[in-house]
Amino acid sequence: MQQTPPLSLEVHGLAHRFGDGRGVSDVSLSVPRGSITGFIGVNGAGKSTTLRCLLGLLKPQAGEIRLFGAPADAASRHRVGFLPEERGLFPRDRARDVIAFNARLKGVERKAALRTADRLLHRIGLGGRERERIETLSKGNAQRVQLLCALAHEPELLLLDEPLSGLDPIAQSEILSLFAEFRAGGGAILFSTHSMAAAEAICDRVAILSNGRTVFEGSVSDAARQAPHGAVVVTDDEAGLIASAEAIGGRAWPLSTVGSRLGAATRWQVALPREVTHPVLMRALSERAVPIFAFEPIRENLEGAFWSLTRNAETALPPDRQAA
Amino acid sequence: MIGPVRLIAEREFRTYVATASFWIALLVGPIIMAAAAGALAVSFKAPTPAPIHVVAEDPVLARMAVAALEDLAGLEGRAVAIRVGPPAASPETPLTIEVRRTGPVDVRLTQSGAPALGPLQWRLLTRTLERDVARGALATTSPATTPPTTALAPSRTARTSPEATQTPSSGAPASLGRFALVLTLWMTLTGSLGMLLQAVVRERGNRSLESLLASVRPVQIVLGKVIGVGAVSLLVLGAWMGSAAGLAILAPGVRQAGGAGLAASLGDPASLLRAALIYLLAFAFYGLLTVAVGVRARDAAAAQNMVRPLFGLLLAAFFVALVSSIGAGQRLDWLLWVPPFTPFVLLTKAPGALPLLQEVASCALLLLGAVVAGRAAAKGLSVQPVERRKKTRGRRADDQGSASA
Numbered sequence: 001m002q003q004t005p006p007l008s009l010e011v012h013g014l015a016h017r018f019g020d021g022r023g024v025s026d027v028s029l030s031v032p033r034g035s036i037t038g039f040i041g042v043n044g045a046g047k048s049t050t051l052r053c054l055l056g057l058l059k060p061q062a063g064e065i066r067l068f069g070a071p072a073d074a075a076s077r078h079r080v081g082f083l084p085e086e087r088g089l090f091p092r093d094r095a096r097d098v099i100a101f102n103a104r105l106k107g108v109e110r111k112a113a114l115r116t117a118d119r120l121l122h123r124i125g126l127g128g129r130e131r132e133r134i135e136t137l138s139k140g141n142a143q144r145v146q147l148l149c150a151l152a153h154e155p156e157l158l159l160l161d162e163p164l165s166g167l168d169p170i171a172q173s174e175i176l177s178l179f180a181e182f183r184a185g186g187g188a189i190l191f192s193t194h195s196m197a198a199a200e201a202i203c204d205r206v207a208i209l210s211n212g213r214t215v216f217e218g219s220v221s222d223a224a225r226q227a228p229h230g231a232v233v234v235t236d237d238e239a240g241l242i243a244s245a246e247a248i249g250g251r252a253w254p255l256s257t258v259g260s261r262l263g264a265a266t267r268w269q270v271a272l273p274r275e276v277t278h279p280v281l282m283r284a285l286s287e288r289a290v291p292i293f294a295f296e297p298i299r300e301n302l303e304g305a306f307w308s309l310t311r312n313a314e315t316a317l318p319p320d321r322q323a324a
Numbered sequence: 325m326i327g328p329v330r331l332i333a334e335r336e337f338r339t340y341v342a343t344a345s346f347w348i349a350l351l352v353g354p355i356i357m358a359a360a361a362g363a364l365a366v367s368f369k370a371p372t373p374a375p376i377h378v379v380a381e382d383p384v385l386a387r388m389a390v391a392a393l394e395d396l397a398g399l400e401g402r403a404v405a406i407r408v409g410p411p412a413a414s415p416e417t418p419l420t421i422e423v424r425r426t427g428p429v430d431v432r433l434t435q436s437g438a439p440a441l442g443p444l445q446w447r448l449l450t451r452t453l454e455r456d457v458a459r460g461a462l463a464t465t466s467p468a469t470t471p472p473t474t475a476l477a478p479s480r481t482a483r484t485s486p487e488a489t490q491t492p493s494s495g496a497p498a499s500l501g502r503f504a505l506v507l508t509l510w511m512t513l514t515g516s517l518g519m520l521l522q523a524v525v526r527e528r529g530n531r532s533l534e535s536l537l538a539s540v541r542p543v544q545i546v547l548g549k550v551i552g553v554g555a556v557s558l559l560v561l562g563a564w565m566g567s568a569a570g571l572a573i574l575a576p577g578v579r580q581a582g583g584a585g586l587a588a589s590l591g592d593p594a595s596l597l598r599a600a601l602i603y604l605l606a607f608a609f610y611g612l613l614t615v616a617v618g619v620r621a622r623d624a625a626a627a628q629n630m631v632r633p634l635f636g637l638l639l640a641a642f643f644v645a646l647v648s649s650i651g652a653g654q655r656l657d658w659l660l661w662v663p664p665f666t667p668f669v670l671l672t673k674a675p676g677a678l679p680l681l682q683e684v685a686s687c688a689l690l691l692l693g694a695v696v697a698g699r700a701a702a703k704g705l706s707v708q709p710v711e712r713r714k715k716t717r718g719r720r721a722d723d724q725g726s727a728s729a
Contacts, residue, residue: 052534057534082535082538082539084535085534088532092342102539105331105536105540150535
C-alpha cells in the first residue's frame with residue numbers, strides 16, 4: 001500500500017473578496033511534500049489573491065490555511081519561499097548581495113547566506129558573475145536571480161506567481177529543471193502559470209481556478225480526462241452543424257460569434273461520444289455541405305480540460321458574473 | 325524584530341552612501357563653509373583698541389567712569405583700552421576724560437586728545453556717570469548699605485532671566501546660535517524627508533515591495549527605512565555641524581558672525597543632548613509622517629504631490645521659529661503643543677527657559693504623534709495600491725448601486 005506523503009500546504013474554502021466583488025470565494029487545494037502543483041486559471045481568476053492570502057499579505061475572510069500540518073502562522077511562513085507576480089530588484093544591488101539579503105531577512109546568518117547565494121548562482125550558470133549589479137544582467141538572468149531569492153533560505157515550500165512569464169524557452173527549461181531538483185530534495189512547489197505545456201511537463205498535480213473557485217484539483221492525468229471529446233468548429237450554418245452533430249450522436253453549442261469578411265460566423269463546440277472520431281464529424285459536415293471556416297479537434301490534455309472546466313464553471317454562474 | 329529592521333536600515337544606508345555623488349555632496353558643505361570662513365577671516369580685521377585715559381581724584385569715581393565707558397563701547401561694539409591716570413607725554417595725545425566731583429551727586433567731565441567722543445556719546449557717558457554717582461551716593465547713605473563694587477553698576481545685577489546671565493553683547497550670538505540649530509534641523513528634515521520619500525516610492529517603483537512584505541512585517545520595513553535614511557542624515561548633519569563648530573571656534577570672522585553662540589551651544593553637553601533629543605523626535609515624527617503619506621502613492625509623481633502639504637507645514641514651522649528667534653514670537657508659544665511645530669519652538673528657547681515639565685510634556689506629545697504616524701505608515705504599506713483601487717472601485721459601484729436603487 002502506497003503511503004500518502006505529508007501535506008506541505010492545505011487550503012479549505014478560502015475566501016477574500018475585494019470591494020468590487022472580485023477575489024476568491026471558495027478555493028481549496030493541497031500540495032503534498034515532494035511534489036509540484038500547478039495553479040491554473042485565466043487572468044483575474046484569483047491566483048495571485050490566493051497566493052497573497054497564503055503568505056499573510058491579505059487576510060482571508062473565510063476558510064482555513066494549514067502549512068506543514070498546522071494552521072499557518074509567522075513561524076511556518078518563514079519556511080516558505082515566495083516569488084511575487086510583480087517582480088523587481090534594486091538595480092544597483094549586486095546579484096549575490098540581493099540573494100543573501102533575502103536569506104538574511106529570513107534569519108540566515110550572513111556568511112551562510114553569502115555561501116548559499118554563490119552556490120545558487122553557480123547552479124543556474126551565473127557563477128563568476130556574483131558581483132555583477134542587477135542592472136547589468138539580462139532580464140532573464142535578473143528574473144532567475146529573483147527566483148534564487150525565494151530559494152536562498154532553503155524553504156520547504158515554494159509559492160511562485162507566474163515564475164515562467166517573460167522567460168525565453170531555454171530559461172524556462174532551466175527554471176523547470178531547478179523546480180525538479182527542488183522537488184527531488186523533498187520540497188513542495190505551488191506555482192501559478194498560464195503555460196499548460198509547462199504545467200503538463202512538470203506538475204504532479206494541478207488546481208484549476210475559475211472565477212475565484214477551485215473547479216478541479218487532482219493529478220494531471222485526471223485533469224486531462226476532464227477534457228471533452230469533440231471539436232471546435234467555426235461556421236455560419238447553424239442548422240447544418242447541429243443536424244450533422246446529432247446525426248452521429250453528438251451535440252453542438254455556440255461558443256462565440258466570430259466577425260469576419262466571410263460573414264457572421266459562429267464558433268461552436270461539438271461534443272462527441274468517445275467512439276466517434278474527428279474524421280466522422282468532418283464527413284458528416286461535408287455530407288450536409290456545411291461551410292467550415294475552421295476545425296480544431298479538442299485534445300484530451302490539460303488545455304482541453306482547462307477550457308472545458310472553466311467554461312462549465314462560468315456557465316454555472318449567474319449572468320451578471322459571467323465573463324464577457 | 326531587530327534583525328530585519330537593521331538589515332533594511334543597512335541597505336537603505338548603503339544605497340545612498342555607496343555612491344561617489346553622496347561623498348561629493350557631503351564634502352561640498354564643509355568646503356563652502358571653509359571658503360566662507362576664509363573669506364570672513366581675510367575681511368575680518370581685529371580692531372586695535374582705542375586708548376582712553378581716565379583722570380579722576382577719587383578712585384571710586386574713576387571706576388565708575390571706566391564702567392560707563394565700557395558700557396558705551398559695548399553698545400557701540402567698539403574695542404577700547406581704558407587706563408586710569410594721565411597719558412604719557414607723546415606727540416599724539418590719546419583721548420583723556422577728566423572727571424571731577426562738583427557736588428554730592430554732581431560730576432563734571434572734560435575731554436581732551438583724539439579721537440574725541442561725539443555729542444551723543446558724550447551725552448550718554450555723562451548721563452550714565454551721573455546716574456551711577458547718584459546711585460552710589462544713595463547706597464552709601466542707606467541703612468542697608470550695599471558693597472561699593474555692586475554699587476558701581478547696579479543696573480547689571482537687576483536681571484534674572486537666563487538671557488541676563490550673559491552680557492548684552494553676547495545675547496545676540498546665543499540667539500543666532502539657536503537659530504542656526506533650527507536652520508540645520510530644517511535643512512536636515514527637508515533633505516532627508518525627500519530621501520525617505522524616494523526610498524518608499526522606490527520599493528513600489530521597482531516592484532520589490534511585495535517580496536519584502538512576504539518576509540518581514542510592514543512596521544519593520546517602515547522602521548528600517550526611517551532608521552537607514554536617518555543614519556544618512558546623521559552622517560551629513562555630523563559632517564556639517566562638526567565643520568561649522570570647528571570653524572566657529574577656529575575662524576575669528578565666523579565667531580563674530582554668530583558662530584560663537586553655535587559653538588557655545590555645541591560645547592555645552594546638556595544643550596547638545598537636549599538638541600539631539602529634539603532632533604531625534606523631530607526626525608521620527610516627520611519621517612514617519614512622510615512614509616505614511618508616501619506609501620499611499622502609486623508612483624513618484626503622486627508621492628511628490630501628496631507630500632507637498634507636509635513640506636508646506638515644514639516651511640510654516642520654519643517661519644514660526646524665525647519669528648520666535650528674533651524675539652517676536654511670544655504669541656506663538658502655544659504652537660509648542662502642536663507636534664509639527666514642537667521641535668522648532670523648543671529649539672528657539674534657551675535650555676531652562678521653559679519649565680522642565682512643559683518641555684517633557686511637549687516632547688511626549690511629539691512622540692505620540694510619531695507613533696500614530698508610524699502605525700498609519702505600517703498600515704498603508706501592507707495595503708497594496710491595486711487592492712486599494714479595487715476597494716475604491718467597489719465602494720463607487722456600491723454607491724452607484726444604492727443611488728440607482
